[in-house]
Amino acid sequence: MRIDKYLKVSRLIKRRTLANEACEQGRVMINGKVVKPGAEVKVGDIIEIRFGNNTTRVEVTAISEHVLKSESKDMYIIR
Numbered sequence: 493m494r495i496d497k498y499l500k501v502s503r504l505i506k507r508r509t510l511a512n513e514a515c516e517q518g519r520v521m522i523n524g525k526v527v528k529p530g531a532e533v534k535v536g537d538i539i540e541i542r543f544g545n546n547t548t549r550v551e552v553t554a555i556s557e558h559v560l561k562s563e564s565k566d567m568y569i570i571r
Contacts, residue, residue, distance in 0.1 A: 493555050495520060495539070496529040501559055502567040504541065504550065514541065538571065 493501075499511035499520070514520050515529040521540040522531060533539070537552045550568040559567060 493533050493557075494529060495522065495527055495531045495533050498533045498552070498555065498567075499539075499541070501556065501564070503561065503564040504539075504548070504568070519543075539568075 496508055496511040496515055499505040499514075500508040505511040505514060511520075512529045515527060515531075518526045519542040520527055522533065522537050524538075524540075533552055533555065535552050535555060539550050539552065541548045541550075549571040551571055552567070553569055554567045556567065
């Protein structure tokens with residue numbers, strides 16, 4: 493799954509356009525590498541997202557096209 497879509501489906505970022513912009517600006521990394529919006533995400537990857545001075549690190553535990561809001565937290569573990 494594309495990183496921009498994963499960020500939206502997992503609700504780490506509210507909208508896909510915002511996820512796309514964050515990737516374009518170099519604020520999203522997978523396994524320590526800055527990625528573009530089309531980069532593929534796999535189970536076990538570590539995603540880092542920079543919001544201002546804060547950095548959020550999560551490990552991907554599941555990938556799914558459609559997830560209920562209550563189940564979206566099961567897609568990752570905060571590190």
